[in-house]
Amino acid sequence: MSTLLAxxxxxxxxxxxxxxxxxxxxxxxxxxxxxxxxxxxxxxIFLTDLRxxxxxxxxxxxxxxxxxxxxxxxxxxxxxxxxxxxxxxAEATMLVENPAFPFKLAFIVLAGINALYFEFVIAKRAPVRxxxxxxxxxxxxxxxxxxxxxxxxxICGRLIPYMPPTG
Amino acid sequence: MxxxxxxxxxxxxxxxxxxNHLIGASLQVLHILGFVVLLSSLVVICLRMLGLAFVQxxxxxxxxxxxxxxxxxxxxxxxxxxxxxxxxxxxxxHNWAFELKMVLLVSAVAVQVLLFRRAAATxxxxxxxxxxxxxxxxxxxxxxxLCGRMIGFI
Numbered sequence: 001m002s003t004l005l006a007x008x009x010x011x012x013x014x015x016x017x018x019x020x021x022x023x024x025x026x027x028x029x030x031x032x033x034x035x036x037x038x039x040x041x042x043x044x045i046f047l048t049d050l051r052x053x054x055x056x057x058x059x060x061x062x063x064x065x066x067x068x069x070x071x072x073x074x075x076x077x078x079x080x081x082x083x084x085x086x087x088x089x090a091e092a093t094m095l096v097e098n099p100a101f102p103f104k105l106a107f108i109v110l111a112g113i114n115a116l117y118f119e120f121v122i123a124k125r126a127p128v129r130x131x132x133x134x135x136x137x138x139x140x141x142x143x144x145x146x147x148x149x150x151x152x153x154x155i156c157g158r159l160i161p162y163m164p165p166t167g
Numbered sequence: 168m169x170x171x172x173x174x175x176x177x178x179x180x181x182x183x184x185x186x187n188h189l190i191g192a193s194l195q196v197l198h199i200l201g202f203v204v205l206l207s208s209l210v211v212i213c214l215r216m217l218g219l220a221f222v223q224x225x226x227x228x229x230x231x232x233x234x235x236x237x238x239x240x241x242x243x244x245x246x247x248x249x250x251x252x253x254x255x256x257x258x259x260x261h262n263w264a265f266e267l268k269m270v271l272l273v274s275a276v277a278v279q280v281l282l283f284r285r286a287a288a289t290x291x292x293x294x295x296x297x298x299x300x301x302x303x304x305x306x307x308x309x310x311x312x313l314c315g316r317m318i319g320f321i
Contacts, residue, residue, distance in 0.1 A: 028264075028320035032313035035199070036206075039312060043207020047236075056236070059228045060221055068220035072210065154203070155196050162192045 008092035020090035027090060030083045037079030042150045044069045044076065045115070052118075052143030054135075061131040062139070066123060100163050104156035111149035118142040171256040183254035191254070197247040202315070205240030206308055208233045212287060213301040230287040237279070264321045268314035275307035 011017055020027055050056040051065045088095055095101045122128065122138050174180060183190055212233040214220035221229050252259050259265045278300070286292040286300040 028317040029313070031320060032316040035202075035316045036309055036312050038199075039203045039206040040210065043203040044210065046204065047207055047211060056232045057229075060224050064221060064223065068214070069211070072214070072220075151200070154199055158196045158199060159192055162188050 004096055005093065008096040011089055012092040014089075017089045017092065020086060027087075030086050033079055034083040034087060037076045037081075037083060038154070040076030041073050041080055042076075042154065044073045045146060045150060048073075049143040049146045052135075053140050053147070062128055062135065063123070063131060066119075095160070098160050098163050100156045100159040104153055104160070107149050107152040107156060111146060111153060114142060114145045114149060118146075169257075171260040174253055174256040175258075177253065179250075180253045180256070183250055191251070194247045194251050198244050198251065201240045201243030201245075201247065202312060203240070205237050205244060206312065208236035208240065209304060209308060212237075213305060216286060216292065216297045216301055226287065226290055226292075234284075234287065241276075259318070262318055262321055264314045264317040268311055268318065271307050271310040271314060275304065275311055278303045278307060 012021070020030070047057065048065050048069060051058070051060065051062060057065065118139075122136070122142055125136065126132075127134075127136055128139060175184070183194070211220070212230050215222075215224070215226055215229040282296070283300040283304050286296045292300075
């Protein structure tokens with residue numbers, strides 16, 4: 001753990017990390033980009049999930065939803081990821097010691113596994129590809145799992161500044 | 168004592184600001200979730216309006232569920248945002264990012280009601296109306312998000 005902390009200190013104290021942390025507007029703008037990228041990527045995933053669970057957008061076939069939204073989800077993710085790396089660069093020590101941060105990362109990994117399993121296994125099955133009226137239960141389950149996991153990512157992310165400092 | 172100071176001296180404001188930190192954190196989470204739902208639903212309708220996605224589904228059908236989600240998202244964001252504002256009214260009232268956010272928010276809602284709704288109600292809106300609605304709407308709502316996130320760092 002101390003090696004990780006030492007590494008985080010080194011990252012944060014690099015000239016670029018210090019410039020980011022001390023900048024008047026850059027840090028705030030990067031936070032803004034992080035939020036907008038999140039709204040685009042996780043927001044569109046939420047809408048996809050609502051279709052998978054059958055709650056909304058029933059007029060649009062599931063394969064259409066996946067194909068049409070994928071490029072914009074990816075654009076949003078690139079924005080979230082790049083801004084996220086920059087934020088980490090400026091605040092590495094605080095984040096490494098923050099109790100909410102590892103949970104956020106863990107839920108991102110779980111949500112990612114759920115998404116990949118859906119894309120490459122569930123969505124490849126005939127009833128989904130051929131847009132049957134009644135879809136397998138696994139589709140609905142993947143949708144609910146995604147809704148819950150991404151909500152947890154957002155909650156843990158927003159809790160970061162509320163966590164008491166440790167160490 | 169001015170109005171903003173009075174507002175943040177009310178009992179409710181004290182509970183939110185000085186009570187359990189989880190109250191403030193929960194409001195922040197709800198505020199973000201509301202905005203996420205609003206912006207993503209808006210993007211979907213915009214994509215359909217420009218013919219970039221869901222071209223096989225009629226615009227009015229995409230818009231029906233989408234518009235509902237936009238207003239649900241806005242309601243959640245405004246409700247949680249109002250409580251957050253009350254808890255620190257003076258601080259928010261003297262923050263330029265907040266003031267700019269409010270101007271952008273009012274403009275965005277006006278565009279939504281006066282322009283966007285008209286475009287989304289027809290099956291094939293005129294390209295000019297569609298592009299103006301999408302461009303203005305996305306610009307204003309993205310601005311709302313950006314300014315909103317900047318408030319705490321100004």
